[in-house]
């Protein structure tokens with residue numbers, strides 16, 4: 001249904017009849033509905049305002065953008081109004097659903113090139129319009145490309161879009177993370193100089209790969225790893241064996257978009273002229289090839305949702321762990337994956353190339369899978385055949401060692417350290433950072449804590465298999481550790497070196513492009529985002545579990561930070577890597593590499609503590625006016641930051657000295673004033689006496 005400005009859509013809920021649910025987003029549910037007075041089928045996105053309390057500004061912006069845009073390839077809002085606790089956004093109904101929906105239902109291995117070209121041309125037109133009007137979409141991905149049965153394509157979801165003409169806070173929002181990690185441009189992750197509409201061109205390139213493969217690159221990895229891989233690896237491309245079916249112009253178009261330097265990426269206008277889009281066909285072609293023959297959207301949605309719920313239950317049984325559940329939510333490629341800062345910190349401490357993340361995506365029928373069972377019957381791990389083949393290459397600990405050396409240097413050469421980058425994204429509740437963490441619990445034996453390549457025992461203790469064993473071990477090892485290591489240790493467990501080795505080898509085997517980048521090459525991705533946002537309810541987390549995660553204290557863009565994330569306890573967990581691996585054992589290169597992020601984390605924590613102490617000193621000074629003593633107290637309390645405290649102390653005493661000077665100057669001034677007044681008095685008296693004498697003389 002095209003945008004019809006003359007039509008007046010009613011602003012009252014009773015004028016609409018809601019039918020079935022056809023989509024779910026971060027805090028919204030989308031329904032097919034009937035606009036009764038106009039007798040027109042529409043889609044209604046119902047945003048729960050209570051859930052979105054922290055992001056009302058974002059919602060207002062989304063609705064505003066949707067109402068103002070006027071382009072055939074952008075999803076326009078007919079109108080919006082509040083209905084109870086919800087905000088209803090009425091928009092054209094796109095009965096084909098999103099491209100992600102369609103791929104999941106019918107094309108799990110990706111679409112044909114002609115369809116991709118046609119879809120992407122329409123998306124590019126939408127981007128050209130947005131960019132020309134100063135907007136950055138910031139969430140371009142297959143899940144946000146909607147299509148209807150006539151083959152009309154519309155880019156949707158302006159939930160995180162930004163205007164380049166914004167100032168103040170809004171402008172600052174362009175220096176924060178926004179979007180979904182796999183699709184996020186490196187400059188958005190780095191947050192060094194902000195970013196512009198070229199970030200959309202990167203996401204567009206990633207979307208092209210998503211449409212070609214059925215999933216985005218790195219989609220099976222945890223967020224932190226996606227971040228690191230995007231920053232470290234050469235950009236992904238269409239270079240693998242399976243990509244032989246694609247034309248040179250398609251490959252070139254993707255390569256043009258996925259250049260790390262945003263300045264070198266083409267503008268959307270320029271990209272529209274790329275020869276790849278000469279393959280684009282008509283809307284009718286899309287309707288025939290993609291939408292016709294599919295079950296009604298509501299039915300597809302219901303079916304996929306049921307599949308997902310079943311998988312969720314299965315996965316929950318496998319991994320009784322919120323971390324995993326949240327991970328799954330992320331894996332599904334939704335914009336608002338439940339983000340946990342501590343998870344990220346811990347993942348940062350476990351950076352390995354080939355962490356085999358259990359992926360519910362892999363268990364979809366679309367991808368042939370292999371069910372695996374360990375001897376104890378504890379769990380089933382699924383792997384795609386591709387992964388099985390690649391994991392056979394797992395060998396060579398030296399490679400792993402080299403990888404870790406390189407990883408270390410690679411981390412060191414980051415323009416901005418990942419954790420620092422993340423830190424910039426969040427507001428931290430003041431209450432949560434002013435207590436020093438207790439380190440006692442963290443003093444654990446390093447060997448026990450940190451399975452490394454040098455501890456094969458850790459790899460095989462559960463499986464009882466040897467190094468030569470193939471994918472079974474490869475797949476199982478990390479999962480077993482995740483499952484069996486007690487909670488307080490879990491942050492130090494993780495993927496084992498075999499995984500890393502496998503990855504390094506795997507990479508080498510993966511097509512031309514891989515040879516250009518021998519280290520930290522992205523590996524093929526075997527899984528992709530799923531369809532639905534995982535609702536809290538389907539998470540089936542008990543209130544107690546929820547509480548343990550901590551109340552949400554801040555929501556920034558699409559990220560959520562809980563108080564647990566920033567609590568001293570969280571800090572302690574995060575820091576325990578240092579405590580266990582620090583002075584008690586010699587630091588091997590891989591241990592050093594694994595510890596580096598933890599060290600960054602501790603540094604960050606210290607900076608926060610220091611800020612708090614400084615604030616307290618200032619506050620105490622104001623109250624008591626006794627700078628010297630309190631500076632002493634403050635300084636002695638902050639022994640951890642002794643150097644900077646010395647400087648602070650020095651400054652404090654200089655300040656006190658200056659204040660004394662000022663006081664004596666004031667006193668001096670007052671004395672002078674007093675003298676001045678006395679002199680004035682004497683002068684007046686003399687003047688009066690003089691007058692009197694003159695009067696008497698005259699008389």
Ligand SMILES: Nc1ncnc2c1ncn2[C@@H]1O[C@H](COP(=O)(O)OP(=O)(O)OP(=O)(O)O)[C@@H](O)[C@H]1O
Nearest residue numbers: 023024025026028030043092093094098157334335
């Ligand atoms: N107009 C529409 N017609 C049909 N389906 C729609 C329409 N709008 C949205 N949907 C479906 O609902 C899903 C969620 O909508 P939307 O993306 O707007 O929500 P969101 O909260 O911004 O989600 P997210 O940011 O997680 O992708 C979409 O992925 C799409 O499948």
